[in-house]
Amino acid sequence: MKIIIISIASKNTNYDILISDYKKRLPPHIKIEHLKIPIVKRSKTKSVKDNIKAEGQRLLKMIKNHDILIALDEKGDMFSTKELADSMNHWFQDAVNPIFAIGGPDGFSEEVLDRANMQWSLSKLTLPHAMVPVIIIEQIYRSWSMLNNQPYHRS
Structure with missing residues (x-):
């Protein structure tokens, strides 16, 4: 299974070491790829709507028709770790590759x-x-540990 996380974000963060740590903890058959799309430069001549539309177009070019796209959005549904583990189990069984998308500073386009x-x-x-x-990668690892009866998660 390949899990992709796409962030509309600045390139460098101090959190990349934590991301690498969780990626190493997962078994080899679960591949996690973290891709970054540069934030559209903000200016007085472009509206917020124009910026999120441009970022959205870049993101959508990376998504295939059969991909499961999970948009992280403040208005989205909240999932428990158990619910995420159940979803992961379905993705494993259906052999689909989920893509978690993290919007830019102004969110996602329609x-x-x-x-x-x-x-x-x-x-x-x-x-x-x-x-x-x-947080996403840690929850993926936690969900995997639950599905495989590993001691990481304690209910």
């Missing part, structure tokens, strides 16, 4: 939200943008 198979909110809290990939 086109991205319309294409998304689901919208997921991590929390009611506002989280630092650069931490979101770490």
Whole structure:
């Protein structure tokens, strides 16, 4: 299974070491790829809507028709770790590759939200943008550990 996380974000973060750590913990048959799309430069001549549309177009070019797109959005549904583990189990069985998309500072375009198979909110809290990939990968690892009766997750 290949899991892709696409962030509309600045290139460098101090969280990349944590991302690498969780990637190493997963078994070899679960590949995680973290891709970054540069944020559209903000200017007074472009509207917020123009910026998110341009970022959305870049994102949608990376998505294939058969991909499961999960858009991380503050208005999305909240999932428990158990619910994520159940979804992962279905993705394994159906041999699909989920793509978790993290929007830019102004969120997603309507086109991205319309294409998304689901919208997921991590929390009611506002989280630092650069931490979101770490949280996603940790939850993927936690879900995998639950599905495989590993001691990492304690209910």
